[in-house]
Amino acid sequence: MSVLRAEGMCKRFGGVSALDGVSLSLAAGTVHSVIGPNGAGKTTFLNLLCGIYAPSAGRVFAGERELTGAPAHAFARAGIGRTFQTPQIFLNMGALENVMAGRHLHERCGLAAALLCPPWRARAERDCREQAAQLMREVDLGQWLHAEAGALPYGALKRLEIARALAAQPEALLLDEPAAGLNARETHEIDELIRRIAARGIAVVLVEHNMRLVMGVSDRVLVLDYGRALAEGSAEEVRRDPRVIEAYLGAEALAA
Amino acid sequence: MSAALLQYLLAGLTLGAIYALVALGFSIIYNASHVINFAQGEFVMIGGMATVSFLGAGLPLAVAAALAVVVATLVGLALAKFAVEPARGASVVTLIIITIGASILLRGLATLVWDKKIHALPAFTGEDPIAIAGATIVPQSLWVIAAASAVFAILWWFFNRTLAGKAMLATSHNRLAAQLSGIGVRRVLLASFGMSAALGALAGILIAPITFTSWDAGVMLGLKGFAAAMLGGIGSGPGAVLGGLALGLAESLAAGYVSSAYKDVIAFAILLAVLVFMPGGLLGARAAERV
Amino acid sequence: MLALAAALALLPLVFANNYHYEVAILVGLNAIIAVGLNLLIGYAGQISLGHAGFFGVGAYGSAILSARYGWPQLAALAASTALTAALAYAVGRPILRLKGHYLAMATLGLGVIVSIVIATEDRLTGGPDGMGVPPLAAFGAALSGERAWYALVAALLVLSVWLALNLIESPHGRALRALHGSEVAAEAIGIDSARHKVLAFVLSAVFASVAGSLTAHYSGFITPSRVTFLHSIELVTMVVFGGMASTFGAVVGAALLTGLPQLLTVLKEYEMVVFGAVLMATMIFFPKGLVPSLAAAARRFAR
Ligand SMILES: Nc1ncnc2c1ncn2[C@@H]1O[C@H](COP(=O)(O)OP(=O)(O)O)[C@@H](O)[C@H]1O
Numbered sequence A: 001m002s003v004l005r006a007e008g009m010c011k012r013f014g015g016v017s018a019l020d021g022v023s024l025s026l027a028a029g030t031v032h033s034v035i036g037p038n039g040a041g042k043t044t045f046l047n048l049l050c051g052i053y054a055p056s057a058g059r060v061f062a063g064e065r066e067l068t069g070a071p072a073h074a075f076a077r078a079g080i081g082r083t084f085q086t087p088q089i090f091l092n093m094g095a096l097e098n099v100m101a102g103r104h105l106h107e108r109c110g111l112a113a114a115l116l117c118p119p120w121r122a123r124a125e126r127d128c129r130e131q132a133a134q135l136m137r138e139v140d141l142g143q144w145l146h147a148e149a150g151a152l153p154y155g156a157l158k159r160l161e162i163a164r165a166l167a168a169q170p171e172a173l174l175l176d177e178p179a180a181g182l183n184a185r186e187t188h189e190i191d192e193l194i195r196r197i198a199a200r201g202i203a204v205v206l207v208e209h210n211m212r213l214v215m216g217v218s219d220r221v222l223v224l225d226y227g228r229a230l231a232e233g234s235a236e237e238v239r240r241d242p243r244v245i246e247a248y249l250g251a252e253a254l255a256a
Numbered sequence B: 001m002s003a004a005l006l007q008y009l010l011a012g013l014t015l016g017a018i019y020a021l022v023a024l025g026f027s028i029i030y031n032a033s034h035v036i037n038f039a040q041g042e043f044v045m046i047g048g049m050a051t052v053s054f055l056g057a058g059l060p061l062a063v064a065a066a067l068a069v070v071v072a073t074l075v076g077l078a079l080a081k082f083a084v085e086p087a088r089g090a091s092v093v094t095l096i097i098i099t100i101g102a103s104i105l106l107r108g109l110a111t112l113v114w115d116k117k118i119h120a121l122p123a124f125t126g127e128d129p130i131a132i133a134g135a136t137i138v139p140q141s142l143w144v145i146a147a148a149s150a151v152f153a154i155l156w157w158f159f160n161r162t163l164a165g166k167a168m169l170a171t172s173h174n175r176l177a178a179q180l181s182g183i184g185v186r187r188v189l190l191a192s193f194g195m196s197a198a199l200g201a202l203a204g205i206l207i208a209p210i211t212f213t214s215w216d217a218g219v220m221l222g223l224k225g226f227a228a229a230m231l232g233g234i235g236s237g238p239g240a241v242l243g244g245l246a247l248g249l250a251e252s253l254a255a256g257y258v259s260s261a262y263k264d265v266i267a268f269a270i271l272l273a274v275l276v277f278m279p280g281g282l283l284g285a286r287a288a289e290r291v
Numbered sequence C: 001m002l003a004l005a006a007a008l009a010l011l012p013l014v015f016a017n018n019y020h021y022e023v024a025i026l027v028g029l030n031a032i033i034a035v036g037l038n039l040l041i042g043y044a045g046q047i048s049l050g051h052a053g054f055f056g057v058g059a060y061g062s063a064i065l066s067a068r069y070g071w072p073q074l075a076a077l078a079a080s081t082a083l084t085a086a087l088a089y090a091v092g093r094p095i096l097r098l099k100g101h102y103l104a105m106a107t108l109g110l111g112v113i114v115s116i117v118i119a120t121e122d123r124l125t126g127g128p129d130g131m132g133v134p135p136l137a138a139f140g141a142a143l144s145g146e147r148a149w150y151a152l153v154a155a156l157l158v159l160s161v162w163l164a165l166n167l168i169e170s171p172h173g174r175a176l177r178a179l180h181g182s183e184v185a186a187e188a189i190g191i192d193s194a195r196h197k198v199l200a201f202v203l204s205a206v207f208a209s210v211a212g213s214l215t216a217h218y219s220g221f222i223t224p225s226r227v228t229f230l231h232s233i234e235l236v237t238m239v240v241f242g243g244m245a246s247t248f249g250a251v252v253g254a255a256l257l258t259g260l261p262q263l264l265t266v267l268k269e270y271e272m273v274v275f276g277a278v279l280m281a282t283m284i285f286f287p288k289g290l291v292p293s294l295a296a297a298a299r300r301f302a303r
């Protein structure tokens, strides 16, 4: 059973076709990478997979449920989380509060309880805070627990976004270039983190340019070019695929 | 066409042309700085009031009007330099409050420099109504429509055909590119406030013979200009003209056929309906947010 | 919170006469509106230039139901609050999809519509001349005297601040702040941004409406001048002046913007000029508002 399934996704912006008939089926605990040159449609594909864009054609399912055309928060409710290419941090909040916000779907709190803050609410709030802090420590952000989000360096923001997405306890997590702009050590940390996330049974879609990272962690790789699926298969198959070598990996991959 | 309908259309066109001038001021400043200038109506007031006082000092109408435009332009430049420029980077709401402060300040100054009375400006060329197919129009309305049309044409030419105009538009689309290409973002900001102030003052001078003018005449006209700019799509020149005319016509037809007390209610209700179905206004850009 | 309650309790010690009470009551009523509006503007990041309209529905709702139809005042207050909430919900759902200046325009239009309707329907509202409003009464006793009113308004202000602070530190409050920070990211963690914007809009409208009802009863008279675009602007200014996303900032903003014009009346004809200049200078030098800017300065100083 696939956690997340997309069939024949198309997206046009005005006359421009950004994505054309791409499909994907994602199994729990696997890492599915999407690679391709800039402008290939990778981010557009993620936006379709999590409901930020409605597809021009095609359908999306989370498990058995069809979500095509539903608003993004309904996708989140169905267990699909994501991070963004340029981190979308709530800079008007504390770092810890960002992660607490990630638990939104799991907090039971009516409006009256929010306004009156009865003792059980105060306890729930403490639990939420503790769980968020735990998640931050897991992604190695323990030192930033009390910082304003805006005070964090870039690499930490990328991990904060992952912690926030994990706080929602997703079944599928879409990561848009999580290692972009990171140094070698930070990239290695992200690599480890992705493996740990998959090991928990979460399905990961990874959009990434760092080929060593992609080839190392991926169970399957989808290659996009000009909005079309050029090839799909295991990392090894894709690496050997002549069309991919021609179009994308080029001489660099042959040499490797 | 019935004479009554024609009458309402002519009145709506006159009013709409004024709204369009004010709306263009909003859009030009918005393009240069993403600021909504809530003091725009005060330029309209300054135009009318300064002309009245220069005229009172014995100057001929044309000279008085030209001087009034100069005064308003200087006020616009000062506003840009001393209030908007130092606050660059502040949030949208903060900038709105700054321009609201400016508008209160300018109204206060108007009561000090001039007075709190209502003033009339003589019509440019006579008061005798002209008959057209059963309807009548005062000569001043023709002045309004003709002058506004000329201004629209000049602005279109400026923004589409001249280097300076294209450069001003370029900064609105891409600040960084504009900076790299050597267009001074600061100069564009100043120029936009100067131009908008001149446009507002012109509107104020043109309309004063029809509706009178006073220290607080700018409030309602500023509001309508803002509404027209948003109706057309903020930042769009043709949108401002279309929005202004649409608002003027809606108001005039509503006053004629429904109720003059509810003309503004109807105009604003139409505006709300348009925005609900076209969230970027009639001609506004509809770009999806990218992440 | 306790400091505010203590300050409000001690304040009467320095009041020399009824006029001081009167100003304090008006400050308190405006502060209630500002605290509510701050939820919308400061926390959820959505502007409204039409809240005087909700104030007006509350004020005129109470006035008309109690004066013209003889309803008990508390019932009139409850009914007009419910009416405001329904109106805010009905209008908020479509217009809160608008962003930035378009939302500003739409809320402004809503406020203008309400104010014109009130000024025009003179059989009910008394038109531009306004209408009288019976004093607030409950269980057979009328609330009268500046001291009693002060106690009521101070208690309600403390209650409002308490409710607002609770809300902000709850999942709902985090959702509001989150969608302010990044709407897509908020949606991506399951926050229904449309629903939460409407929630903030309705709540802030309810605060304005209740304060409107009370203002009408307290003044004993209400005119459309309190329902105009300029009053909406004044309300937003209170929030921004004191400091967005700061509940105490909203109280300070309301106090300064209500009190300042009272002080400035000694300047007579210079009042508007000075007021406009003070407003501009404050926002230029403290773009985040007084309370957050001063708090930041104090922290820097402490280090
Ligand atoms: N919101 C949008 N509006 C218009 N065009 C877009 C939008 N988002 C993406 N595109 C276009 O779609 C294509 C794919 O973009 P994107 O998905 O961001 O590529 P990638 O992430 O692979 O670099 C590009 O040509 C881009 O310009």
Ligand SMILES: [Mg+2]
Binding pocket: A042, A043, A044, A085
């Ligand atoms: Mg991308």
